[in-house]
Amino acid sequence: MVAQQLLELHDIVKEFPGVKALDGVRFDVLSGEVHALCGENGAGKSTLMKIISGLYPYGSYSGELKVNGTSRKFLSIKDSQSAGVAIVFQELSLVKELTVAENIFLGREPSLFGIIQTTEVLMRTSALLKDLGFHMDPSQKVGDLGIGQQQMVEIAKALALDAKILILDEPTSALSDTEIEVFLETIRRLKKRGVGCVLITHKLNEVFAIADRITVFRDGKSVTTYNAKDVDEHKVIADMVGRELTDMYPRVSRTIGGPVLAVHDLTVPHPTVPGKNLLEHVSFTVRKGEILGIAGLMGSGRTEILMSIFGALHGPRTGSIELEGQSLAFASPQEAINHGFALVSEDRKRLGLVLEDSVSRNIALASLKRVARFGVVDDSNENKIANDYIDALRIKTPNSASQVKNLSGGNQQKVVLAKWMLTKPKVLFLDEPTRGIDVGARAEIYKIVNDMAAKGVAVVMVSSELPEVLGLSDRVIVMCGGRVTGEFSRDEATQERIMAAATRFS
Amino acid sequence: MNLASRLKQSWRMLTMVFALIAIWIIFQWVTDGAFLQPRNLSNLFRQMTVTGTLAIGMVLIIVAGHIDLSVGSVVCFLGVILTMLMQKGWSAESALMVTLVSGIAISAVQGWLTAFQKVPAFIVTLAGMMIFRGASMGVTEGVTIPLEDSWIKTFGSAYLGQEAGWVLTFVAIVIFASLRVQKYRNSVAHGVSTSGFGSTLAMIVAFSSGVLLFNSTMSRYEGIPYPVLLMIVIMVAFHFIATKTVFGRHVYAVGGSVEAAHLSGVNVRKIVLGNFLLMGLLTTIGAMILTARVESAQPDAGQLLELDAVASCVIGGTSLMGGKGTIYGAILGALVMESLNNGMSLANLESFWQYIVKGVVLVAAVWLDVVSQKSSR
Ligand SMILES: Nc1ncnc2c1ncn2[C@@H]1O[C@H](COP(=O)(O)OP(=O)(O)OP(=O)(O)O)[C@@H](O)[C@H]1O
Numbered sequence: 061m062v063a064q065q066l067l068e069l070h071d072i073v074k075e076f077p078g079v080k081a082l083d084g085v086r087f088d089v090l091s092g093e094v095h096a097l098c099g100e101n102g103a104g105k106s107t108l109m110k111i112i113s114g115l116y117p118y119g120s121y122s123g124e125l126k127v128n129g130t131s132r133k134f135l136s137i138k139d140s141q142s143a144g145v146a147i148v149f150q151e152l153s154l155v156k157e158l159t160v161a162e163n164i165f166l167g168r169e170p171s172l173f174g175i176i177q178t179t180e181v182l183m184r185t186s187a188l189l190k191d192l193g194f195h196m197d198p199s200q201k202v203g204d205l206g207i208g209q210q211q212m213v214e215i216a217k218a219l220a221l222d223a224k225i226l227i228l229d230e231p232t233s234a235l236s237d238t239e240i241e242v243f244l245e246t247i248r249r250l251k252k253r254g255v256g257c258v259l260i261t262h263k264l265n266e267v268f269a270i271a272d273r274i275t276v277f278r279d280g281k282s283v284t285t286y287n288a289k290d291v292d293e294h295k296v297i298a299d300m301v302g303r304e305l306t307d308m309y310p311r312v313s314r315t316i317g318g319p320v321l322a323v324h325d326l327t328v329p330h331p332t333v334p335g336k337n338l339l340e341h342v343s344f345t346v347r348k349g350e351i352l353g354i355a356g357l358m359g360s361g362r363t364e365i366l367m368s369i370f371g372a373l374h375g376p377r378t379g380s381i382e383l384e385g386q387s388l389a390f391a392s393p394q395e396a397i398n399h400g401f402a403l404v405s406e407d408r409k410r411l412g413l414v415l416e417d418s419v420s421r422n423i424a425l426a427s428l429k430r431v432a433r434f435g436v437v438d439d440s441n442e443n444k445i446a447n448d449y450i451d452a453l454r455i456k457t458p459n460s461a462s463q464v465k466n467l468s469g470g471n472q473q474k475v476v477l478a479k480w481m482l483t484k485p486k487v488l489f490l491d492e493p494t495r496g497i498d499v500g501a502r503a504e505i506y507k508i509v510n511d512m513a514a515k516g517v518a519v520v521m522v523s524s525e526l527p528e529v530l531g532l533s534d535r536v537i538v539m540c541g542g543r544v545t546g547e548f549s550r551d552e553a554t555q556e557r558i559m560a561a562a563t564r565f566s
Numbered sequence: 567m568n569l570a571s572r573l574k575q576s577w578r579m580l581t582m583v584f585a586l587i588a589i590w591i592i593f594q595w596v597t598d599g600a601f602l603q604p605r606n607l608s609n610l611f612r613q614m615t616v617t618g619t620l621a622i623g624m625v626l627i628i629v630a631g632h633i634d635l636s637v638g639s640v641v642c643f644l645g646v647i648l649t650m651l652m653q654k655g656w657s658a659e660s661a662l663m664v665t666l667v668s669g670i671a672i673s674a675v676q677g678w679l680t681a682f683q684k685v686p687a688f689i690v691t692l693a694g695m696m697i698f699r700g701a702s703m704g705v706t707e708g709v710t711i712p713l714e715d716s717w718i719k720t721f722g723s724a725y726l727g728q729e730a731g732w733v734l735t736f737v738a739i740v741i742f743a744s745l746r747v748q749k750y751r752n753s754v755a756h757g758v759s760t761s762g763f764g765s766t767l768a769m770i771v772a773f774s775s776g777v778l779l780f781n782s783t784m785s786r787y788e789g790i791p792y793p794v795l796l797m798i799v800i801m802v803a804f805h806f807i808a809t810k811t812v813f814g815r816h817v818y819a820v821g822g823s824v825e826a827a828h829l830s831g832v833n834v835r836k837i838v839l840g841n842f843l844l845m846g847l848l849t850t851i852g853a854m855i856l857t858a859r860v861e862s863a864q865p866d867a868g869q870l871l872e873l874d875a876v877a878s879c880v881i882g883g884t885s886l887m888g889g890k891g892t893i894y895g896a897i898l899g900a901l902v903m904e905s906l907n908n909g910m911s912l913a914n915l916e917s918f919w920q921y922i923v924k925g926v927v928l929v930a931a932v933w934l935d936v937v938s939q940k941s942s943r
């Protein structure tokens with residue numbers, strides 16, 4: 061089969077107030093190929109995809125968009141859908157109150173005279189999920205699913221369209237390794253069917269596993285397009301960040317002090333399933349200046365450990381938690397924060413940010429006491445502090461007064477980090493801290509976390525990225541089914557050992 | 567829907583039913599047995615029809631994340647139009663037609679302002695509440711306009727004959743049973759998970775006994791009142807719209823997450839406008855029933871009706887945050903509200919108590935909701 065050109069974009073320019081997000085971009089997709097799009101946070105990748113999918117309608121950008129050789133002017137998502145374009149957006153866009161099946165068919169319900177064919181919806185969803193190898197109940201409410209599963213629903217939703225052009229904007233950022241394998245396999249199958257795929261991801265191993273071509277964006281411009289065979293990771297990274305990145309995980313020598321946080325026998329029952337536990341007899345300690353990594357598969361209870369200690373899980377729990385020798389049990393996140401805890405959560409939209417608010421207000425939110433005097437917020441102080449962090453973390457934003465919802469996904473994550481760093485915590489909890497963050501910024505974040513540990517903060521980091529866990533942690537504990545199934549020092553920890561412990565169901 | 571959330575939902579309905587029964591028992595006791603007399607129950611159901619009809623439309627509006635505070639005043643205003651036209655010699659049909667067109671037009675304007683111009687529904691309809699109250703007072707010059715004799719009065723005080731009542735009951739049971747059996751067969755044929763034939767049978771039995779009890783109680787007085795029949799038909803129709811149609815699904819999606827609905831290609835503005843148009847239809851019907859019941863239009867009719875309707879929805883489990891709520895729940899809520907009104911009047915409680923008690927029940931219902939949700943998180 062001769063690959064034909066499904067999609068072409070020429071000279072696309074898109075401006076937002078204060079930012080030129082895209083500056084003369086060209087891009088194309090052939091049938092039966094995966095075209096990976098790489099670039100730093102804020103490079104303009106998602107913006108381009110929103111143009112292709114009609115979310116930014118014709119007229120709000122300049123340049124030409126061609127599907128199958130004919131020029132198109134999409135005015136809405138419906139237009140692009142009927143032209144055969146399907147998209148998985150970077151930020152989850154599901155209705156939590158509706159079921160998996162209802163979400164998958166939202167906006168295009170099979171119907172007769174306006175009446176939904178419920179059985180058809182259910183059956184087609186079951187068939188689709190089975191075809192994809194996703195295990196979930198079509199009639200489960202999406203709000204009851206974990207974020208990884210929600211992302212699978214999102215993918216299924218796009219695939220349900222039977223599209224010719226499939227756009228995936230960081231589809232795997234919340235998936236576990238096995239889920240990613242299933243996902244990649246699905247993409248390979250779609251490729252064989254002639255579907256043209258655009259894949260945006262910050263995980264370069266995925267790019268090289270599946271992409272046929274790679275285009276690199278930098279600062280709103282398409283820098284180069286390679287055949288994937290002809291390049292390696294270093295070259296792509298260098299193009300993305302505009303410089304050579306040598307060492308992602310610099311080993312910093314730190315002095316590790318006495319225990320700061322000691323958790324003993326923490327058990328948390330499942331809120332709805334009687335007799336089942338989210339966490340069972342979990343014990344560990346973190347010392348001053350130490351980075352403790354928590355590895356494990358999705359749903360193994362890693363997030364729950366953090367949430368439970370942080371007082372963010374309602375309901376009963378048993379066991380003891382000690383902070384610097386003092387027994388504590390936080391009933392609310394506020395108490396935890398007052399005692400010097402900070403939590404960078406995995407779902408930044410839901411738990412981390414006030415999207416409508418400005419960058420500076422978000423950064424100051426958890427430390428208003430520090431920013432305010434006699435209960436009155438000192439705006440100029442707030443701005444000054446925010447600007448310090450914007451510089452330190454290289455947050456890409458027009459200024460500190462811009463709304464957070466207008467930042468690119470990765471930069472939003474940096475705002476969350478800044479917010480918690482400002483609280484000057486004793487104990488820092490990180491839950492998937494680099495989800496959706498580009499390599500350059502990742503290296504910066506690792507450096508920041510290392511620096512904080514060096515200053516004596518006890519860090520607990522949950523991550524699905526084994527290289528990150530291995531590269532950063534002084535010690536690693538591994539979770540499986542709500543229990544600790546392994547503990548390794550930095551020298552003992554290897555990928556194989558961690559994976560073995562992570563699948564040790566007892 | 568999976569078992570857990572289904573249980574949670576029917577649990578919600580069950581507590582409502584038990585709360586209602588408890589209220590009824592208390593009133594039965596306080597009123598020395600007057601409350602549960604067929605005559606009083608017939609009255610009670612008749613009285614709830616206006617609130618119930620409005621609550622049905624209000625559910626959809628609230629689920630989509632908006633609110634309509636104008637319905638009380640608009641009901642009054644439409645009643646004025648209806649009676650005045652008939653007073654001028656118009657036939658009942660043409661007067662009602664004009665009333666309907668006015669009702670739809672009013673809600674179309676309010677819906678357009680909300681959906682397309684992005685003026686918050688709270689403000690638009692609060693303004694509507696003032697405007698149409700004022701208009702009613704102005705047009706009537708403060709006097710009551712009697713309703714001319716016509717078939718419209720049927721929806722005030724007429725009753726369905728005994729035989730017709732039994733025939734209807736029988737038909738309802740047959741339809742319900744065959745639908746259930748059909749559904750069961752379908753799910754077995756498609757291998758979609760079911761909880762066995764037992765639960766289907768239990769539902770049929772429960773439904774049948776409920777309907778039979780209702781009809782026999784009503785026929786021990788005069789029979790089923792026409793307005794109640796009308797409300798039931800509307801309830802079933804709107805339940806169908808809410809749960810089975812694309813439009814209904816989109817209403818819930820918009821309320822659950824505007825963003826997600828928009829990204830899925832749902833035309834959010836049309837959905838919101840559609841909601842308001844349906845509300846216009848129901849407001850007209852509400853106006854007709856109210857006018858027929860009091861046989862006149864009065865410039866102060868329908869005061870606080872909008873709040874009763876909202877309260878009914880909320881007591882019935884509708885979330886003011888949007889995305890959640892059922893038609894049946896709202897009707898149950900309306901029944902609770904009206905039972906309180908009726909029972910307390912019957913017990914000769916002073917009217918100030920009625921307000922206080924209704925307020926307490928409203929807060930208690932929502933509080934229970936919030937608490938039960940928190941504990942299941
Ligand atoms: N609605 C908006 N209003 C103003 N600026 C915006 C808006 N959307 C995006 N931007 C800006 O446009 C630039 C490109 O953003 P975009 O989301 O396309 O980046 P990205 O390449 O997808 O990054 P990431 O990897 O972090 O997702 C960023 O500087 C961002 O701040």
Ligand SMILES: [Mg+2]
Nearest residue numbers: 106150468469
């Ligand atoms: Mg992006």
